[in-house]
Each structure stands twice: as structure tokens, then as C-alpha cells.
Amino acid sequence: MYKAIFIDRDGTIAKDVRYCSRPEDFEFLPAVLEGLRLLAKTDYKLIVITNQSGIARGYFTEVTLGKIHEIMKRSITEKGGRIDAIYYCPHHPNDKCDCRKPQIGLFKTAARDWDINLTESYFIGDKYLDVKAANNCGCKAILIPSEYPELEEFHGHNGFDGKIDVVTPNFKSAALWIISDSIQKLKVTLVIPTKNEADNLPTFLDKIPKDFEVVLVDGNSSDNTIEVAKRLRPDVVILNQTGKGKGNGMRLAFCHATGDIIVTFDADGSFNIKELERFIEPLHNEYDLVKGSRFMTGGKTKDMPLIRRIGNWVLTVITNILFGSRYTDIAYGFHAFRKDKLEKLNLTSDGFEIDAELYCMALKNHLNVIEVASVENRRIFGVGKLRSMQDGFRILKTIIRVRFT
Numbered sequence: 001m002y003k004a005i006f007i008d009r010d011g012t013i014a015k016d017v018r019y020c021s022r023p024e025d026f027e028f029l030p031a032v033l034e035g036l037r038l039l040a041k042t043d044y045k046l047i048v049i050t051n052q053s054g055i056a057r058g059y060f061t062e063v064t065l066g067k068i069h070e071i072m073k074r075s076i077t078e079k080g081g082r083i084d085a086i087y088y089c090p091h092h093p094n095d096k097c098d099c100r101k102p103q104i105g106l107f108k109t110a111a112r113d114w115d116i117n118l119t120e121s122y123f124i125g126d127k128y129l130d131v132k133a134a135n136n137c138g139c140k141a142i143l144i145p146s147e148y149p150e151l152e153e154f155h156g157h158n159g160f161d162g163k164i165d166v167v168t169p170n171f172k173s174a175a176l177w178i179i180s181d182s183i184q185k186l187k188v189t190l191v192i193p194t195k196n197e198a199d200n201l202p203t204f205l206d207k208i209p210k211d212f213e214v215v216l217v218d219g220n221s222s223d224n225t226i227e228v229a230k231r232l233r234p235d236v237v238i239l240n241q242t243g244k245g246k247g248n249g250m251r252l253a254f255c256h257a258t259g260d261i262i263v264t265f266d267a268d269g270s271f272n273i274k275e276l277e278r279f280i281e282p283l284h285n286e287y288d289l290v291k292g293s294r295f296m297t298g299g300k301t302k303d304m305p306l307i308r309r310i311g312n313w314v315l316t317v318i319t320n321i322l323f324g325s326r327y328t329d330i331a332y333g334f335h336a337f338r339k340d341k342l343e344k345l346n347l348t349s350d351g352f353e354i355d356a357e358l359y360c361m362a363l364k365n366h367l368n369v370i371e372v373a374s375v376e377n378r379r380i381f382g383v384g385k386l387r388s389m390q391d392g393f394r395i396l397k398t399i400i401r402v403r404f405t
């Protein structure tokens with residue numbers, strides 16, 4: 001069964017002009033298109049339920065109403081939103097029909113047509129009769145108070161005693177409320193590629209939140225990396241890499257990760273665990289990939305010689321020219337993405353260039369990407385495995401390959 005967000009039209013989506021009888025009188029309220037764009041990314045059906053007694057009153061015809069709705073839907077789609085269906089009641093209040101809100105005839109029809117579970121659905125409206133309709137069919141009720149006098153009835157002047165789940169000032173905040181109310185916390189898998197990192201693991205591994213899955217992919221460590229990992233984090237998933245390179249290991253780990261969100265984390269102790277939340281939070285809303293940047297405001301690196309800084313800058317500029325992006329850091333390995341986007345990312349790299357490949361594939365496939373500032377500390381123990389010139393060249397080849405194939 002599906003779930004739906006039912007939405008009132010006049011006073012909620014559009015300015016309430018009292019019987020909108022011409023397409024040119026239809027006007028979206030502020031923040032509506034932005035809110036619908038956010039809701040379009042959820043798996044809720046988005047269904048408009050509207051009383052249009054103007055038809056029974058002879059103010060306009062169903063043909064005109066159809067035209068208005070076509071224009072409305074087109075504008076919504078153009079802005080990245082979606083409306084799956086529109087149900088309207090054409091009757092006069094005196095008709096005593098069962099479809100005029102607060103009656104729930106239209107909700108029942110929609111539920112039948114779309115296989116919708118009403119009790120797991122929402123209704124956004126601007127008047128007390130909307131809240132009452134939501135209550136009558138067991139949906140959660142979101143009220144964006146109307147600028148018109150019916151509001152007084154909602155305030156109790158007419159003995160209204162319905163249940164309102166939330167009152168929000170505009171449509172976008174209603175959308176955000178629904179998203180945070182309905183989306184469960186996604187499961188996170190932390191992927192850590194290692195090779196001889198036994199000394200560094202104790203600096204962070206036992207501080208990773210307990211509800212995260214931790215997948216450690218080991219490239220044949222000759223020290224006791226695996227034993228240390230198991231001691232610090234008994235539920236760690238250990239994968240023994242058969243191929244070579246960071247990218248090869250990461251791709252293996254991505255396949256085994258069971259989380260909805262995958263975060264890659266270097267084992268050298270240079271990443272700050274406290275930044276994790278900043279990477280994960282945007283993925284609960286509208287983003288598919290959150291990448292760290294050491295070179296945007298608030299970011300910093302304490303572990304980068306000048307030659308690599310210059311190399312990274314050049315590669316970032318080339319990426320931005322080729323993809324029309326605005327990245328500020330192309331070769332940083334701290335990022336998080338939604339696992340359901342893995343297929344689109346179609347990663348094939350074996351070496352350090354996998355991060356750049358991921359960032360470029362995300363651009364190529366029009367994923368929603370955001371950069372967040374990150375501070376890279378100095379590697380705590382041992383020496384890095386990155387070879388500036390060779391890996392820089394591999395990254396360049398990868399950027400060009402992704403762009404032109």
C-alpha cells in the first residue's frame with residue numbers, strides 16, 4: 001500500500017480568490033512550489049482534494065477547471081514538483097453530497113484508486129474544514145492558517161474541537177515538517193579502508209556511534225589492524241581485499257554495506273568524528289551526496305604539502321570547467337552518499353582516484369550534491385600511501401574519462 005500527502009488547493013496551494021473562474025486568476029502562494037519540489041522527492045503520492053462549488057453555482061465549468069488544473073500542474077512540474085492526481089467536489093453545500101470536505105468521499109475514492117493507507121497519510125489545508133476532513137479519515141492534519149475568517153471558527157468560535165498535528169506558517173515549512181515526521185532515521189554504514197593502521201584505529205574506532213554499521217576493508221595488513229579493530233569494535237564487519245588499491249577496496253565494501261547511507265572515512269585519524277553528523281543530515285532531506293571540502297569557508301587542512309595543494313586546485317578547476325560545477329575540493333576522501341544511488345555512480349576505479357570518480361559521476365548523473373566544510377588533521381601514525389604525481393595524473397585521467405565517455 002502507498003501513503004499520500006493530500007493537499008487542499010485554494011488558500012493552501014493558490015491564493016484564495018473566491019471562486020477562481022479564469023486561469024489568469026490562479027496565483028501560487030509563496031513557498032508552495034519549493035515545498036512541492038521537496039515533497040516530490042518522497043515516495044508519497046501527492047493528491048489535491050478541493051471543494052469547487054463554483055461549478056454548481058454556475059461561476060465556471062468543469063472544462064475551465066480542467067484548464068486551470070493543467071496550468072497548475074505544468075507550473076509545478078517545471079519547478080521540479082509533482083501532483084499525482086486532483087479530486088474535486090463540484091457540488092453546492094446544500095446538495096449534502098458525501099464528497100464535499102469535511103466529508104471524506106474524495107479521500108475514499110483516491111485511496112481506492114491509488115491503493116493508499118489513509119491512516120499513514122497527511123493532509124495539508126488552510127481551514128478548519130480541512131482539519132476536520134483529515135480527522136475524519138485518520139490522516140495527520142497540518143494547518144497553514146487561512147487569511148480568511150473561517151480561521152476564527154478553527155480557533156473555537158464555532159465549537160471546533162478537532163485535532164491539529166501541527167500549525168505551520170507556510171507550505172514549505174509544512175513540507176519540511178512532514179519529511180522530518182515521516183522519514184525514519186536512515187541506517188548508516190561507515191566504510192574504512194585500511195592497510196597497516198593498527199596504531200591509528202584506537203584514536204577513533206571506539207568513538208563511532210554504536211548504531212552505525214562499521215565495515216573495515218583491509219588490504220592485506222601485515223600488522224595487527226584486524227585484531228585491534230575487533231577489540232575496539234566487536235561488531236565490526238571485516239572484509240579482506242583480494243584486489244589492490246583504495247578504490248578496489250571501497251567498491252568491495254560498498255557492495256557489502258547494508259546501510260541506507262554510506263560514509264567513507266580514512267583510517268589515518270585525520271577525520272574528525274564530530275563532523276559525521278554534518279555529512280549525514282543532508283542525506284535525510286534532499287541530497288544524494290555530501291562531500292567534504294577543505295577549501296571552502298570553515299574548512300582546512302593540516303596535512304597537505306604545497307605541491308599537492310596546487311595539484312588539487314588545478315584538478316578542481318578542470319572538473320568545474322568540464323562539468324559546470326562549483327566544487328572547491330576534488331581529491332578529498334571524506335564523503336557520504338545514499339546507497340540507492342550506487343548504481344548510478346557505477347564506480348570502476350581501483351586507486352585513490354575513486355573519490356574524484358564518484359564526485360564526477362554524481363555530476364554527470366545529476367545527483368543532488370552539497371559540499372560541507374571539513375578540517376583534515378595530520379595523519380597520526382605512519383605515512384600516507386598517496387603518491388602525488390602518479391595519483392594526480394590518475395585523477396586527471398578519471399575526470400576526463402567520466403566527462404567524455
Ligand SMILES: [Mg+2]
Binds near residue numbers: 008011012126127
Ligand atoms: Mg482552502
